[in-house]
Amino acid sequence: MPDRIEVLKTYKTYVGGNFPRSESGRTYPVNNRDGENIANACRCTRKDVRDAVGTARSAFGGWSSRSAYNRGQILYRIAEMLEGRKDQFTEELEKAGLKRKDALREVELSIDRLIYFAGWTDKYPQVFGTVNPVASSHFNFSSPEATGVVGIILDDSSNLLSLISTMAPVIAGGNVCVVIAPEKQPLSAISFGEVLHASDVPGGVVNILSGFRDEVIDTLSGHMNVNAVLNTVDNPEVRKLIDENASISVKRVKHLPVESWSDESLENPYLIIDFQETKTTWHPVGV
Amino acid sequence: MADQTQQNTAEIKDEPSKKPTSPNADLKLDFNSFWEYSAAPESSDFVEIRKSYDHYINGNFTAPEKDRTMKSINPATEEVLTEFAEGTSEDVDKAVKAARKAYNKTWSKLSGRERGKYIYRIARIIQEKARELAIIESMDGGKPIRESRDVDIPLAAAYFFYYAGWADKLDYAFPGRKTEPVGVCGQIIPWNFPLLMLSWKIAPALAAGNTVILKPAESTPITALKFAEICSEAGLPDGVVNIVTGAGQTGSAIVNHPDIDKIAFTGSTEVGKIIQKSLAGTDKKFTLELGGKGPNIVFEDASVDQAVEGIINAIFFNQGHVCCAGSRLLVQEGIAERLIGKLKDRMETLIVGDPLDKNTDVGAINSKAQHERIKEYLDIGVSEGATMFQTNGSVPEKGYFCKPTLFTDVGQSNRIVQEEIFGPVLTVQTFRTPEEAVQKANNTPYGLAGGIWTDKGSKIFKVSQKVRSGVVWANTYNKFDPTSPFGGYKESGVGREGGLHGLYPYVNLLPS
Incomplete structure (x- = not known):
């Protein structure tokens, strides 16, 4: 017998700044790489998805109206909070089966990637916005604006870094998101909700659900209140389903199959631009 | 003054259709009889419209595989202006092959500068033929000559002129990225601004190094077919621009053709959604300009x-x-x-x-x-x-x-x-x-x-x-310019046309 019985964590979801369980009350066992059960995760339902989308939509107006500087500071704050919990996340990744060295690297890359995108918030509008020299007597300019609610569907290729690498450019650009955590290894993604909660990210900007992809992505990609989908699952059937659902309300879709999430090429502003609309405004010039 | 306005308002309520709101309330404007102008019709006698048109494939007008035709009507007179081919999937396939061959053999081998010079030529010929094109646009589509003359045609030329200049400057368009053309583009345009929509589609596509198959709307195909003649006149290499005429089925054949790399569609949201759905699961890029x-x-x-x-x-x-x-x-x-x-x-x-x-x-x-x-x-x-x-x-x-x-x-x-x-x-x-x-x-x-x-x-x-x-x-409305991006949020579409942003759908970005 050990001297002290360890207190195990109940993994819930992260929606609207709170940690609710799935409305269904269902869970599924999460195993480590050796097949040993390490926790139970919420098996979210279509209703959980709909609720999360509604919550995200309510948060969109406020988040997209934040100043670029403020969004940058908040993303930086997330990185700070994660840095402070480096050990927690490293241990959790080890529990899931990663070697300590790899686990630490994944957490550190996550922190650095957050800082990378934090720095873009007040720069991408300058790089990708234009003043257009129209022939008529008008002052005309184009600037990027957030698309809206983005559904992020993660595959099982990473526990934490895939979430960070997709969420960061999406919210840096003023969007809000509903994330389907990696099905097999959702624990780090769910724990990341605690980091968001402790940062200054308004509730509802990032919502994280766990569950069986097959049970939720149809609802998420077909929801009329979702404006865009970022999918990392490299499966032709899944891609087709998402594309077809997207057509119901002309959603923007980005398929992002990634071999190695540590690849530096994932650090680029075009991932922000993929979830931006261009608004062009015309003003007459005259007295 | 204030009193008088009030008085007027009261009168308007009584007889809304007859009384003006002008402070000079005793002046009753009778629009029916006093406001007539003498007719000032634009002469159309020098306009050349053929009795019938074939598809324009690989630099030549090419008879359709099946003998199916449609008619283009002048909506102001209900008279037939011309007959044109209704494209089948065989016709589309032929056009795609021509476009692919042109892409592989000529267009992608050409330097940006030379590509640009062809596009400049097209812009100039449109300017030279502006009056004829304007008249045809008004005859075929019903729009006032003042608009086709002052808006549609000059702007169409301007779009070609603008994008011609991008052809050898693409390395400066996207920070940190080089560009490559997408390949063969299928483009489907509506009937409201026939030649102008053609220019929005073809000009950036060619500038970025792509070749195209374009289908004009079935009620307004004539200026696109005149444009085909302009391409020949400009000496554009065969197959770089192909015009296939027809209606929805022809458009569907373009959307579903496996050897097309990108679809650009302007039209209704209803059809746009159908197109987006048909493209599901494919690697085709697309832009949609919808309702x-x-x-x-x-x-x-x-x-x-x-x-x-x-x-x-x-x-x-x-x-x-x-x-x-x-x-x-x-x-x-x-x-x-x-x-x-x-x-x-x-x-x-x-x-x-x-x-x-x-x-x-x-x-x-x-x-x-x-x-x-x-x-x-x-x-x-x-x-x-x-x-x-x-x-x-x-x-x-x-x-x-x-x-x-x-x-x-x-x-x-x-x-x-x-x-x-x-x-x-x-x-x-x-x-x-x-x-x-x-x-x-x-x-x-x-x-x-x-x-x-x-x-x-x-x-x-x-x-x-x-x-x-x-x-x-x-404080203005309905202004357009080739340098100014255009396109919708939500169900109004995906992607932008015009300006620097309008190049983005026609290139693949590569690490530089």
């Missing part, structure tokens, strides 16, 4: 006379066959009555008639089908309980014409407020606060364009940030 239900927001501090002109231009330009038309007028309560009165007066002065007449303000509805669709919406509006106002002026007996129409007493959920009519039909709603205006403006599935009328600059910036649409015109 709209543009809010035109007039605040109390706006210059009312200027706003009235803007409202007229927003909804009656090109008979309202404009995806970004300002078809929903949102006017602040305090000025609503005065503004609507002035608007009705101004509508009475609009001349509906012969598209080729230089006095004409509102031409013919593009096709019989569209004419019927608009009439259906007028019935829907009335049956939903809205109050319909139409101008008193006459319309020609022959041809498809629709009087400028205005609906008041409408609700946000009415079909005529929510659905795109694509005709000279304006709905009017009122609002009290800027927040309410924004809420109403955004409360449709669309998000293509909108207008804001106010004398206060800070209000313009606040409201334009809140309106969810790709284009916002402040």
Whole structure:
């Protein structure tokens, strides 16, 4: 017998700044790489998805109206909070089966990637916005604006870094998101909700659900209140389903199959631009 | 003065259709008999339209595989202008092969500079033939000659001129990235701005190094076929531009062809969704420019006379066959009555008639089908309980014409407020606060364009940030320019056309 019985964590979801369980009350066992059960995760339902989308939509107006500087500071704050919990996340990744060295690297890359995108918030509008020299007597300019609610569907290729690498450019650009955590290894993604909660990210900007992809992505990609989908699952059937659902309300879709999430090429502003609309405004010039 | 205005308002309520809102209330304007102009028709005798047209494939007019033809009608006279081929999947396949061959053998081998020079040539020839093209556009599509002459054709040339210059400067377009062409592009365009939409599609595609198959709309194919002649005249290598004519089935053959790398579509949201669905699971890129239900927001501090002109231009330009038309007028309560009165007066002065007449303000509805669709919406509006106002002026007996129409007493959920009519039909709603205006403006599935009328600059910036649409015109409306990106939010489409942003859909980005 050990001297002290360890207190195990109940993994819930992260929606609207709170940690609710799935409305269904269902869970599924999460195993480590050796097949040993390490926790139970919420098996979210279509209703959980709909609720999360509604919550995200309510948060969109406020988040997209934040100043670029403020969004940058908040993303930086997330990185700070994660840095402070480096050990927690490293241990959790080890529990899931990663070697300590790899686990630490994944957490550190996550922190650095957050800082990378934090720095873009007040720069991408300058790089990708234009003043257009129209022939008529008008002052005309184009600037990027957030698309809206983005559904992020993660595959099982990473526990934490895939979430960070997709969420960061999406919210840096003023969007809000509903994330389907990696099905097999959702624990780090769910724990990341605690980091968001402790940062200054308004509730509802990032919502994280766990569950069986097959049970939720149809609802998420077909929801009329979702404006865009970022999918990392490299499966032709899944891609087709998402594309077809997207057509119901002309959603923007980005398929992002990634071999190695540590690849530096994932650090680029075009991932922000993929979830931006261009608004062009015309003003007459005259007295 | 104030008293007099009040008095006028009272009179208007009694007999709304007869009395003007001018302070000079004793002057009763009779638009029917005093406002006639002598006819000033543009001569069309030098215009050359062939009796029939084949597809333009691989640099030649090529007979269709199957002997199926369609007719293009002049909507103002209901006379047949020409016959043209109805493309089958065999025709499309032939065009795709020609485009692929041209892409592999000639166009992708050419330097950007030389590519650009071909596009400049095209721009110049369009300018040279501007008058003929304008007349054909008005004959085939029914739009007033003033608009095709002053807007459609000069802008089409300008788009080619603008994108020609990008061809050898693509390395500067996207920071940190090099570009490569996408390959073979399938492009499907609508009937409201035939040659202009062609230029929006073909100019950036060629500049970025792609080859194209373009299908013009079945009611307005002629200027695209004249454009085919221009390509030959410019010496453009065979197969770089292919024009396949036909209707929906031809378009579907283009969308579903496996050897096309990118689809560009401009048209209805309904068809756009079908196209997006057919492309599901493929690697084809696509851009969609779809419908709209543009809010035109007039605040109390706006210059009312200027706003009235803007409202007229927003909804009656090109008979309202404009995806970004300002078809929903949102006017602040305090000025609503005065503004609507002035608007009705101004509508009475609009001349509906012969598209080729230089006095004409509102031409013919593009096709019989569209004419019927608009009439259906007028019935829907009335049956939903809205109050319909139409101008008193006459319309020609022959041809498809629709009087400028205005609906008041409408609700946000009415079909005529929510659905795109694509005709000279304006709905009017009122609002009290800027927040309410924004809420109403955004409360449709669309998000293509909108207008804001106010004398206060800070209000313009606040409201334009809140309106969810790709284009916002402040104290103006329906302005277009090749340097200015255009395209929708939400169900109004995906991607942008025009400007630097318009190159993005036609390139693949590579690490530099």
